Amino acid sequence: MLDFIQIEDMSYVYHPERDDAYKALDQINLSIKKGEFVAIIGTNGSGKSTLAKHLNALLLPTAGSCIVAGLNTKTQDDLWKIRQEVGMVFQNPDNQIIAAVVEEDVAFGPENIGVPTEEIRQRVTDALQAVGMNKYRKFAPHLLSGGQKQRVAIAGALAMQTHCLVLDEPTAMLDPSGRQEVLASVKKLHADLGITIVYITHFMEEAVAADRVIVMERGKICDEGTPRQIFTQVAKMEKMGLDVPLAAKVAARLRSAGIKLPEGILTDEELAVAVCQ
Amino acid sequence: MSIEINKVSYTYMPKTPFERTALQEVSLTIEKAEFTAIVGHTGSGKSTLVQHLNGLLQPTKGQVMVEGIDINGKKADARAARRKVGMVFQYPEHQLFEESVFADIAFGPRNMELAEAEVELRVKKAMRFVNLDYAEYKERSPFQLSGGQMRRVAIAGVIALQPEYLVLDEPTAGLDPRGRQDLLKKISELHQQAGIGVVLVSHNMDDVAQLANRIIFMKQGEVTVNAGPREAFQEAEKLKAAGLAVPQMSALLQRLKQQGLAVDPGIFHIDEGIANILQAIKGARSC
Numbered sequence: 001m002l003d004f005i006q007i008e009d010m011s012y013v014y015h016p017e018r019d020d021a022y023k024a025l026d027q028i029n030l031s032i033k034k035g036e037f038v039a040i041i042g043t044n045g046s047g048k049s050t051l052a053k054h055l056n057a058l059l060l061p062t063a064g065s066c067i068v069a070g071l072n073t074k075t076q077d078d079l080w081k082i083r084q085e086v087g088m089v090f091q092n093p094d095n096q097i098i099a100a101v102v103e104e105d106v107a108f109g110p111e112n113i114g115v116p117t118e119e120i121r122q123r124v125t126d127a128l129q130a131v132g133m134n135k136y137r138k139f140a141p142h143l144l145s146g147g148q149k150q151r152v153a154i155a156g157a158l159a160m161q162t163h164c165l166v167l168d169e170p171t172a173m174l175d176p177s178g179r180q181e182v183l184a185s186v187k188k189l190h191a192d193l194g195i196t197i198v199y200i201t202h203f204m205e206e207a208v209a210a211d212r213v214i215v216m217e218r219g220k221i222c223d224e225g226t227p228r229q230i231f232t233q234v235a236k237m238e239k240m241g242l243d244v245p246l247a248a249k250v251a252a253r254l255r256s257a258g259i260k261l262p263e264g265i266l267t268d269e270e271l272a273v274a275v276c277q
Numbered sequence: 278m279s280i281e282i283n284k285v286s287y288t289y290m291p292k293t294p295f296e297r298t299a300l301q302e303v304s305l306t307i308e309k310a311e312f313t314a315i316v317g318h319t320g321s322g323k324s325t326l327v328q329h330l331n332g333l334l335q336p337t338k339g340q341v342m343v344e345g346i347d348i349n350g351k352k353a354d355a356r357a358a359r360r361k362v363g364m365v366f367q368y369p370e371h372q373l374f375e376e377s378v379f380a381d382i383a384f385g386p387r388n389m390e391l392a393e394a395e396v397e398l399r400v401k402k403a404m405r406f407v408n409l410d411y412a413e414y415k416e417r418s419p420f421q422l423s424g425g426q427m428r429r430v431a432i433a434g435v436i437a438l439q440p441e442y443l444v445l446d447e448p449t450a451g452l453d454p455r456g457r458q459d460l461l462k463k464i465s466e467l468h469q470q471a472g473i474g475v476v477l478v479s480h481n482m483d484d485v486a487q488l489a490n491r492i493i494f495m496k497q498g499e500v501t502v503n504a505g506p507r508e509a510f511q512e513a514e515k516l517k518a519a520g521l522a523v524p525q526m527s528a529l530l531q532r533l534k535q536q537g538l539a540v541d542p543g544i545f546h547i548d549e550g551i552a553n554i555l556q557a558i559k560g561a562r563s564c
Binding site (some may be wrong): 020043044045172173174175177181243250257268269271276 | 318319320367416421423424425435447449452453454455456457480482521522524525526528533535536537538547550551554555558
């Protein structure tokens with residue numbers, strides 16, 4: 001069986017005709033399985049967002065190919081099918097909501113593709129319930145908190161019966177409780193509905209929730225593995241200008257001060273147990 | 278040398294069905310010698326409060342005094358007092374508009390009708406401060422820079438005004454970890470070396486824990502805590518009520534203490550925390 005997303009030798013160049021042409025992606029190879037939860041990390045300008053925009057054909061590869069659910073993003077006729085398969089959620093909660101009432105916003109996508117009214121109603125209810133926002137369905141979006149707005153944006157994608165959500169720094173503008181709300185919703189959609197998740201973030205404690213972490217640097221994938229494999233390489237991550245969870249960082253510093261600790265410490269809990277043995 | 282906020286209340290859209298009180302009799306003093314952090318949930322009133330510090334919003338009731346002068350007063354000195362306070366908004370890069378980096382940073386100083394030689398000097402200094410090479414970047418379009426560079430241009434535009442107080446509203450949102458560290462280090466230098474009074478609005482407790490020497494929690498338009506960091510972070514219940522997390526280092530030390538290690542959970546600074554853990558481990562390798 002094909003993977004849900006299959007990217008082969010994909011490159012992308014911004015304004016290739018100009019002097020300051022910029023190669024944002026450089027021969028990327030990446031497969032993402034159906035139902036997988038993948039986090040993408042990397043510094044600003046490493047190509048994370050450019051990669052994300054290829055997953056629902058907002059950008060098309062300059063070279064190589066991007067296949068989503070068996071459809072080539074370069075095939076113009078499949079564009080709407082691809083966008084239905086892959087929903088996007090961006091950083092700013094205020095730029096993504098268009099209607100004056102929450103339920104109308106969530107219904108916008110299905111209405112546009114001519115879903116019958118009864119079914120729209122059902123889809124909106126299901127989508128809002130899935131993100132825990134059903135009791136706000138009659139609210140005006142501007143009265144919601146940032147975390148709630150992001151959950152409405154996610155519901156909008158769910159109402160299109162999307163199989164994959166691509167979230168590009170969905171928590172960057174939120175406060176800690178808003179961040180927790182959004183991450184909890186994403187985890188639940190992944191666990192309960194089996195939705196494929198591609199999650200871009202600068203918050204390493206969020207990336208730890210993924211099955212697999214992809215590290216990008218200068219348009220290339222420079223490392224990938226489980227969160228434990230990635231985040232216990234403390235020196236390497238710090239050299240790249242990325243964070244690691246605090247417990248991993250403290251464990252590394254204690255080891256270099258001569259304290260014997262087992263490898264692979266990632267959480268406060270694991271550090272507490274290891275230190276006291 | 279301070280900004281005095283005297284019983285300030287602010288109501289959005291008064292006498293309409295949308296009337297909402299965003300600040301409720303807030304009184305506090307921001308000392309120039311301090312690095313003040315204002316933290317709170319989205320909607321707690323922190324952005325409304327800081328917009329009062331240079332007269333962008335005028336209090337519905339109460340007074341804002343910058344170094345003894347009411348900034349909403351009618352006299353000419355009110356304008357001069359407002360100019361002492363520089364403001365960096367959220368996502369300041371969205372406010373860039375000029376054709377070149379130089380012109381964008383020079384916009385404020387030129388508006389102050391400074392001589393062109395002085396403008397150039399200020400732009401150079403401001404760019405050096407934010408680590409943008411003058412020769413390399415002055416002619417570049419600000420719109421072709423990376424997000425982190427654009428933000429530094431925007432901050433340089435405020436620095437070039439040479440304010441005595443600098444207010445920054447979530448300056449690190451969306452920056453990668455290194456970009457965040459670099460920017461915070463710069464802000465801290467401004468405070469320590471140039472003696473500028475800094476007010477940082479943030480919901481990142483870890484940033485605040487590393488930098489501030491006064492912490493103000495806001496909730497529903499009121500100040501609930503106004504204290505030094507050690508004292509403030511001990512109010513874990515109020516932190517939670519304000520929708521905020523305790524600094525990660527405090528949480529880790531708390532967990533280690535539960536395990537029986539003799540550490541001090543009152544520490545929130547990362548390096549101090551590590552030193553404290555080392556000491557505790559060496560003191561009792563069997564716990």
